[in-house]
Amino acid sequence: MYKVVLFRHGESQWNLENRFTGWTDVDLTENGRAEAVRAGKLLKEAGFKFDIAFTSLLTRAIRTLWTVLDEMGQMYIPVHPDWHLNERHYGALQGLNKAETAAQYGDEQVLIWRRAYAVAPNPLDKEDPRWPGNDERYAHIPKDLLPTTECLKDTVERVIPYWEETIVPFIKAGQNVVIAAHGNSLRALVKHLDHISNDDIVNLNIPTAQPLVYELDERMKPIRSYYLGDAEAIAAATAAVANQGKAK
Template identity: 55%
Template sequence: MTRLVLTRHGQSQWNLENRFTGWVDVDLTEKGEAEARKGGVLMREAGFEPACAFTSVLKRAIRTLWIGLEELDRVWIPVEKHWRLNERHYGKLTGLNKAETAERHGEDQVHLWRRSYDIPPPPLEIDDPNHPRHDPRYRGLEPDLLPSTESLKLTLARVQPYWEETIAPRLEAGEDVLVAAHGNSLRALIKLLFDVGDEDIVNFELPTANPLLIDLTGLRPVEARYLDPDRAKDLPSCP
């Protein structure tokens, strides 16, 4: 049996400010760092010893991973960063305060953008400074790979190839794996692992930096639990 831990990054500055973040590279708050450290302690106490780790190319996830690995005393394991594990791209909502956006566009419309499975927010224009084509970390990618906006469905389409080609084979080889990423990229992985329906996955919420430990037989989850039960959310049933 192998073990997989999925952990969302700790609280970021824009989480604190209630802003749509997406692909903007926002750092952790002091609270977020403390959450990440506690997550590392909980993984250590659970006896989790990952052989490798994966994260996005955004610092809030990268630093959450680093802090967790420090607490695990496993900073030496291989770590791979990949843009396919980035947060969902929020298009023109990027940087906006969520409450103010609801006042401007109506709560129903904003809820549709945030919580529907396949309806993305309005896209960014190519010349918008928040568009990923202006970010040096994506310079080597084909322009048509870079999103101007994303729904959860589009986020899943981005994440799934990386899961199937890179992460899943490590688990199938019997290695324990740690993934530190974002609310929506992790939703995509949970949808794949637990075969969650389109309407149900949009309501699934991961708490910040609370490691979700999943016991697997092959790639089939047999048990899953949050390591901090005081901040646990409802989990999908193991298929």
């Protein structure tokens, strides 16, 4: 039996301001940093030890990972930052307030933009400074791979090959793997692992900085999965994420 731990970054400045974030590189709030400390303590108390870590190229996930590893006394392990684990690109919605967008276009339309499997928001122009092709951090990636917008299906199509080709071989080699990522890049991975349908994935929300443990068999099929920490608090945090896209 293999174990892998996933967590979303702690609260970011744009989570606090309720803005569509995507690939925008916002940092953690003070609360987000405290959430990461709590996640590290939980993992340490539960006796987790990691051999290798994977994260996105975005500061909020990297800082959450560093904070967790610091808290666990495991900052020495190798860390692999990779754009394949980045948040879903939110296209032209990036920067807009979610509740204001819902007041303008309706809760239902915002739910479709946030959670429908195959509907992407309007794309960015490639001249737009928000397009990752204009950001030097992505200079090593062929420009035709860099998104102007994404639906969850697009995110699945970049996260799952990275999971299968890069991360799974470490798990199968017996390494204890931890992955720090984002609400929607983790929804992509959980959809794949748990075989969640395109319709049902609409209802899945991932709270910030709550370690999610998957126990996997040798074919990488989940035996069970569970969040560490207080179930009621996790349920409340998950419901709060779902409600971020409502006008009121």
